[in-house]
Amino acid sequence: MTKGSVRFEGVTKHFDDVVALKPLDLDIAPGTLVTLLGPSGCGKTTTLRLVAGLEPPTSGRIFIGGEDVTHLSATYRKVSMVFQSYALFPHMTVAENVGYGLTVKRMPKSEVRPRVEEGLAMVGLEGFGDRLPSELSGGQQQRVAVARAIVLEPEVLLLDEPLSNLDAKLRRHVREEIREIQQRLKLTAIYVTHDQEEAMAVSDRIIVMKNAEIAQEGTPADLYERPNSAFIADFIGDANLLPVDVTRAGETVDIVVDGRQMALPTAFATTGQANLVLRPHQLRLTREAAADTLPAEVSYAAYLGNQVQYTLTTALGEIFAVTVPDANPFQKGDRVHIGFDPAAARIVSV
Numbered sequence: 001m002t003k004g005s006v007r008f009e010g011v012t013k014h015f016d017d018v019v020a021l022k023p024l025d026l027d028i029a030p031g032t033l034v035t036l037l038g039p040s041g042c043g044k045t046t047t048l049r050l051v052a053g054l055e056p057p058t059s060g061r062i063f064i065g066g067e068d069v070t071h072l073s074a075t076y077r078k079v080s081m082v083f084q085s086y087a088l089f090p091h092m093t094v095a096e097n098v099g100y101g102l103t104v105k106r107m108p109k110s111e112v113r114p115r116v117e118e119g120l121a122m123v124g125l126e127g128f129g130d131r132l133p134s135e136l137s138g139g140q141q142q143r144v145a146v147a148r149a150i151v152l153e154p155e156v157l158l159l160d161e162p163l164s165n166l167d168a169k170l171r172r173h174v175r176e177e178i179r180e181i182q183q184r185l186k187l188t189a190i191y192v193t194h195d196q197e198e199a200m201a202v203s204d205r206i207i208v209m210k211n212a213e214i215a216q217e218g219t220p221a222d223l224y225e226r227p228n229s230a231f232i233a234d235f236i237g238d239a240n241l242l243p244v245d246v247t248r249a250g251e252t253v254d255i256v257v258d259g260r261q262m263a264l265p266t267a268f269a270t271t272g273q274a275n276l277v278l279r280p281h282q283l284r285l286t287r288e289a290a291a292d293t294l295p296a297e298v299s300y301a302a303y304l305g306n307q308v309q310y311t312l313t314t315a316l317g318e319i320f321a322v323t324v325p326d327a328n329p330f331q332k333g334d335r336v337h338i339g340f341d342p343a344a345a346r347i348v349s350v
């Protein structure tokens, strides 16, 4: 195994009666950014702290760069962590903050100075070394925290919700910077977030966790285009989930939706009750019915400039649709018909 890889073999973590992590197997390739994504309490931070050595596992083995670090304390692991609360020392200058870890390691001052300058340059903060953290914006402070982590030349960079203290606009900017630095330095990074858009934007791979285990892992496109459950379909992007009966399973399927027979060119393994996944922007709304459309009534219409959002009442429940604005938008109370491209539809288990 090469430098920067991370491997979990059957790792579990219990806090007394609480199972924070069921047996987990992980393989993170060097130089990739992998996100742990999931709802509150699913075990993301626990997983990160196990990599850092801040918690011992209850069972299983952890490898970094091919070395078994299961019983190695945090100080000796080649990882650095960036926290959501930047955790900069307010009374120290930016340069002192960035050099802190190196000073603690007793690196001579003459070596620390150029490393700090290089670190600040890497995050685009040349010339900021003499300022105090309070003299920087939130985004700049988080870049200082990233610089402080990377000057230690970690094999693995750990980021725990690094953007949650930033406002929405800045968040996008800083996430692009973090991704750019990670790719330029070919760092292995593990990134924790509960924000699916952020995860999609920065990751090579996403590990979605639920109830202390992996629900699905893959590239952002794998998860969006081939969700393996209703939970993933709903969690990664907006999705309408409609109850259907699968009458023929296999590489392509036949379904019955609201009494209509349809053939879909998508794979599903079992017959019986399932969910049809329809993305809001893949729906087509028309005034006329066709053989494969669903009748609906517009219960809410919102014009947002670049798109129109509709909430539609149907026999199968509420459906959310997004269309591009046109000259003749539908109004609340209009009767419409919903169509979709069978090639874009997916089936997931209930």
Ligand SMILES: Nc1ncnc2c1ncn2[C@@H]1O[C@H](COP(=O)(O)OP(=O)(O)OP(=O)(O)O)[C@@H](O)[C@H]1O
Binding pocket: 015, 018, 019, 020, 038, 039, 040, 041, 042, 043, 044, 045, 046, 047, 194
């Ligand atoms: N030190 C601890 N003592 C007891 N229980 C803990 C401890 N740390 C975490 N837990 C429990 O373990 C489970 C997983 O927690 P964890 O912090 O890993 O979740 P998370 O996915 O990071 O959540 P969040 O997004 O809210 O930070 C939760 O049920 C949590 O309450």
